[in-house]
Amino acid sequence: xxxxxxxxxxxxxxxxxxxxIAFWARAGSTSEFYVAGGGVHPVTNGMATAADWMSAxxxxxxxxxxxxxxxxxxxxLMGWTGGYVLLAMLLAPYLRKFGKFTxxxxxxxxxxxxxxxxxxxxxxxxxxxxxIVGQMTGVxxxxxxxxxxxxxxxxxxxxxxxxxxxxxxxxxGITYTQVAQYVVLIVAYTIxxxxxxxxxxxxxxxxxxxxxxxxxxxxxxxxxxxxVVTDLGFAQYTTQSAGxxxxxxxxxxxxxxxxxxxxxxxxxxxxxxxxxxARYSAGWTxxxxxxxxxxxxxVGAMARLNLHGxxxxxxxxxxxxxxxxxxxxxxxSAKADLFAPEASLMYADRPEWVARWEKxxxxxxxxxxxxxxxxxxxxxxxxxxxxxxxxxxxWKGNELTVNADIIVLANPEIAQLPNWxxxxxAAGAMAAALSxxxxxxxxxxxxxxxxxxKGTFVPDMSEKxxxxxxxxxxxxxxxxxxxxxxxxxxxxxxxxxxxxxxxASSLFPAIMMGIFTKTITDKGAIAGMIAGMxxxxxxxxxxxxxxxIKGTEYVDLIGGxxxxxxxxxxxxxxxxxxxNFVVAYLVSKVSGTVxxxxxxxxxxxxxxxxxxAAAAGH
Amino acid sequence: xxxxxxxxxxxxxxxxxxxKVLIIWALVSxxxxxxxxxxxxxxxxxxxxxxxWFAQQGSIYIFIALIFYYxxxxxxxxxxxxxxxx
Numbered sequence: 001x002x003x004x005x006x007x008x009x010x011x012x013x014x015x016x017x018x019x020x021i022a023f024w025a026r027a028g029s030t031s032e033f034y035v036a037g038g039g040v041h042p043v044t045n046g047m048a049t050a051a052d053w054m055s056a057x058x059x060x061x062x063x064x065x066x067x068x069x070x071x072x073x074x075x076x077l078m079g080w081t082g083g084y085v086l087l088a089m090l091l092a093p094y095l096r097k098f099g100k101f102t103x104x105x106x107x108x109x110x111x112x113x114x115x116x117x118x119x120x121x122x123x124x125x126x127x128x129x130x131x132i133v134g135q136m137t138g139v140x141x142x143x144x145x146x147x148x149x150x151x152x153x154x155x156x157x158x159x160x161x162x163x164x165x166x167x168x169x170x171x172x173g174i175t176y177t178q179v180a181q182y183v184v185l186i187v188a189y190t191i192x193x194x195x196x197x198x199x200x201x202x203x204x205x206x207x208x209x210x211x212x213x214x215x216x217x218x219x220x221x222x223x224x225x226x227x228v229v230t231d232l233g234f235a236q237y238t239t240q241s242a243g244x245x246x247x248x249x250x251x252x253x254x255x256x257x258x259x260x261x262x263x264x265x266x267x268x269x270x271x272x273x274x275x276x277x278a279r280y281s282a283g284w285t286x287x288x289x290x291x292x293x294x295x296x297x298x299v300g301a302m303a304r305l306n307l308h309g310x311x312x313x314x315x316x317x318x319x320x321x322x323x324x325x326x327x328x329x330x331x332x333s334a335k336a337d338l339f340a341p342e343a344s345l346m347y348a349d350r351p352e353w354v355a356r357w358e359k360x361x362x363x364x365x366x367x368x369x370x371x372x373x374x375x376x377x378x379x380x381x382x383x384x385x386x387x388x389x390x391x392x393x394x395w396k397g398n399e400l401t402v403n404a405d406i407i408v409l410a411n412p413e414i415a416q417l418p419n420w421x422x423x424x425x426a427a428g429a430m431a432a433a434l435s436x437x438x439x440x441x442x443x444x445x446x447x448x449x450x451x452x453x454k455g456t457f458v459p460d461m462s463e464k465x466x467x468x469x470x471x472x473x474x475x476x477x478x479x480x481x482x483x484x485x486x487x488x489x490x491x492x493x494x495x496x497x498x499x500x501x502x503x504a505s506s507l508f509p510a511i512m513m514g515i516f517t518k519t520i521t522d523k524g525a526i527a528g529m530i531a532g533m534x535x536x537x538x539x540x541x542x543x544x545x546x547x548x549i550k551g552t553e554y555v556d557l558i559g560g561x562x563x564x565x566x567x568x569x570x571x572x573x574x575x576x577x578x579x580n581f582v583v584a585y586l587v588s589k590v591s592g593t594v595x596x597x598x599x600x601x602x603x604x605x606x607x608x609x610x611x612x613a614a615a616a617g618h
Numbered sequence: 619x620x621x622x623x624x625x626x627x628x629x630x631x632x633x634x635x636x637x638k639v640l641i642i643w644a645l646v647s648x649x650x651x652x653x654x655x656x657x658x659x660x661x662x663x664x665x666x667x668x669x670x671w672f673a674q675q676g677s678i679y680i681f682i683a684l685i686f687y688y689x690x691x692x693x694x695x696x697x698x699x700x701x702x703x704x
Contacts (some may be wrong), residue, residue, distance in 0.1 A: 066674075074673035078647045081678045085643050088685045089636055093692075207675060211664040220665030238670045239659065248652050274703050276693055283685035290678050297674040337622075606629055607701045 003419045007146045010423040011430060014184050015161055018177045018434070024163030025173045030467050033100040033170030034446050040175055040271040046284025046366050048175045049268040051287070051431070052439035053259075055131070056138025056291060057496060058503045059185060059432035060399045063411075064404030066300030067307075070235065072242030073300060079255025081286060081293055085258040088282030091508075092269040094515045095276040097604075097611045101270065103443075103449040103507065110514035114456060119529050121451050123506040124263045125459035128440045128447075129480065130499040131264075135440070136485025138361035139435035145360060145409060146426035152486055158434060159482040166438045171271060174438045181431035186291055188428020190423050192412040193295045196302050200317075205612050206298035214316075217330035224332060225305050228315050231338050232308070233381030233390070239299065254573035258500030262510030264436075264443040306414050308360065310351065311376040311400065312342035325415050339393040344373035362403035369396040376400040431610035441477045448473040463542040495548060497570040498540045505576025507531035515585060515606070518599045520584050523591040528584030529548045536576035540569040563571045628699040635695065639688050645678045646672060 027033040040048070048580055058080070066073030098106050108117025143154020165173040181590050190206075197209030201221055213220050225237045242248050259265070269278045306325050308318025316332025317325050327606060339342070347365060357363040366372060371394070379398040449470035454461045461469070488616065506529045511529075513520045518555045520528075543561060546552040553559050562568050567575065604610070650658060655669030663671050698704040 016694035071670055071673060074651060074670075075664075077674050078651055078677050081681050082643065082647050085639070085681050085684055085688075089639060089688055209662075211666040211671070213665060222665050222667070222670070238667050239656070245652060249648055252647065252652070276689070276696070276703065279685070279692060283682060283689055286678075286685060290682060294675055294678055574670050601626060606632070607625065608696055608703050609701045611703050 015428045016152035027170035032172045036171040036271045042277040042281035044346040050288035051178040051435035055436035056433035063299040064407035067304045070237040070240035076250045079252045083256040083259025084286040093278045111522040111525040132440045132481045133484045135433045135437040142429040181435040184431040185428040188424045202522040210298040233378035233386035250574040251571035255581045258504035261503035264439040364401045444477040445474040465553040501536040501573035504573030505536040521588045524584040524588030527579040527587040531583040532576040532580030539572045
């Protein structure tokens with residue numbers, strides 16, 4: 001069957017499934033709308049949380065980032081998984097015991113202040129809105145590439161699907177669609193990886209394949225990759241660092257505590273029946289996430305090798321008779337000269353997928369030395385040997401630019417896998433983006449209807465009107481998300497750095513101190529959240545512009561890029577968090593004591609005994 | 619034992635477990651995965667340099683084990699101090 005038709009069928013079937021679940025799981029009460037009735041099994045919740053958490057960025061971009069960053073990509077792998085250890089031990093069980101619907105509600109009660117609650121709502125809204133933009137653009141890109149419609153149409157279709165199950169189903173509908181979306185996305189991610197690992201190493205488990213020898217040789221895959229990329233002037237794959245060691249540490253901490261502080265992830269733990277379930281559920285979540293996160297490094301490394309192998313025949317990767325890319329054992333072991341003139345692929349002989357991706361602009365070729373061949377190497381290298389060889393071979397600069405997002409989306413094509421695998425990847429990318437978007441929309445709408453409207457303006461609202469308010473806020477949130485997806489503010493990757501930075505520097509410290517200390521006061525917490533948030537936003541905006549508007553960067557004002565101990569903007573959330581802790585501590589010292597009833601509440605939150613289902617009332 | 623001192627003992631047992639888990643958490647990620655990675659890379663685990671393996675594979679497996687270990691141990695602590703849910 002033709003690829004386009006097949007993709008329509010697979011994606012259409014997955015959408016039909018989500019809509020069917022939406023019809024079956026409609027929400028009739030605020031408890032069902034906010035926390036799915038509070039009776040979700042910990043394993044079910046783990047699966048739903050994994051889909052909730054793994055976004056378009058995890059599915060589409062992460063393997064590509066790792067592919068480019070090599071060892072340094074570990075900041076994402078460790079940062080985005082290690083956060084669950086913190087969530088399981090520091091936040092989830094205690095917030096579950098607290099037994100309310102939203103994160104700002106905890107902050108408002110613990111810091112006995114509507115102002116604190118409102119500040120938390122603002123932090124939450126900024127984090128979720130920033131985050132959702134990436135999901136909508138992810139949906140758009142996937143539609144545009146695989147279904148041949150414009151990315152605008154794609155975003156409208158995505159909005160309609162999310163509307164159907166998020167508005168009518170609330171958390172209940174979202175939970176069960178997320179379970180289905182998890183299954184779709186993990187199958188879509190794993191199958192190409194199994195094929196590729198088998199082709200390259202003879203070992204079908206990608207986690208083992210990455211540590212194996214290339215099929216039929218005694219050269220390990222990683223050492224071959226190291227040799228190829230260093231020969232071509234790139235940094236050595238297995239040791240290439242993400243900035244200084246300090247930067248790597250701070251970046252990882254920032255992603256870890258940012259993950260633990262993401263509101264749409266935290267609220268998923270309000271749906272399980274017991275405190276003990278919240279602990280186990282965090283473990284199950286990480287199991288389901290790890291199924292993708294331990295495969296991603298293999299996808300990244302193998303795609304990098306396949307990519308170089310496609311454009312340079314002396315790498316030793318060949319197209320096998322049955323399709324698929326395999327190993328030419330003799331060439332791969334021989335470390336043949338990558339600069340040999342006939343090794344670079346003739347542009348005329350390029351595979352079909354290269355031509356397909358050239359149309360999207362994500363892959364570009366420019367024949368700088370006019371020899372009709374594609375020279376793909378690092379022309380800005382500091383490696384003198386590589387430089388000399390490239391010059392001797394008459395190479396006049398790198399001729400191929402590859403956008404990192406291609407690594408996952410085109411991976412099945414690069415590896416010459418069958419069409420149904422490609423169609424599956426399209427459905428998987430869509431599932432990853434939609435499941436995260438739905439979780440974020442729920443976090444946004446519950447903050448508006450429950451914390452702002454009911455909590456601040458109309459406290460005596462009936463349950464029925466609150467449910468209606470929740471659904472209406474959801475509709476507005478979807479429209480806003482769609483609008484921002486259609487008119488994205490500049491930098492997609494930078495906006496995500498801001499979301500994690502803000503979660504790390506505002507919500508995480510406030511919640512954690514709320515549970516683990518009885519001395520932090522309302523004023524301390526408010527000052528801490530605001531200071532942490534502003535410091536982080538100030539540093540990120542210095543690099544990427546105020547609210548990412550081009551031309552408003554003020555990086556010279558802070559002494560050049562990464563001027564604070566060489567930290568990149570993504571790593572700065574850790575500094576913001578430290579500022580939050582310090583300011584909260586100091587202000588609390590001089591602003592009186594925490595009232596006795598709040599101290600008693602903290603003590604009650606610390607013990608599991610007496611937990612009921614999450615409820616609205618006081 | 620009064621309820622008050624029981625709650626205190628429960629909380630300090632919780633914090634003790636928490637500290638233990640966090641130390642291992644930090645050792646595998648920031649220790650083996652970043653600070654000592656160059657050193658560990660001299661050891662091979664199959665085709666993986668060990669530091670690279672910790673950073674891109676091993677730390678994730680250990681995180682999972684840590685959460686389940688924590689959940690089981692906390693269950694025991696809950697019961698020991700009579701703090702479990704009904």
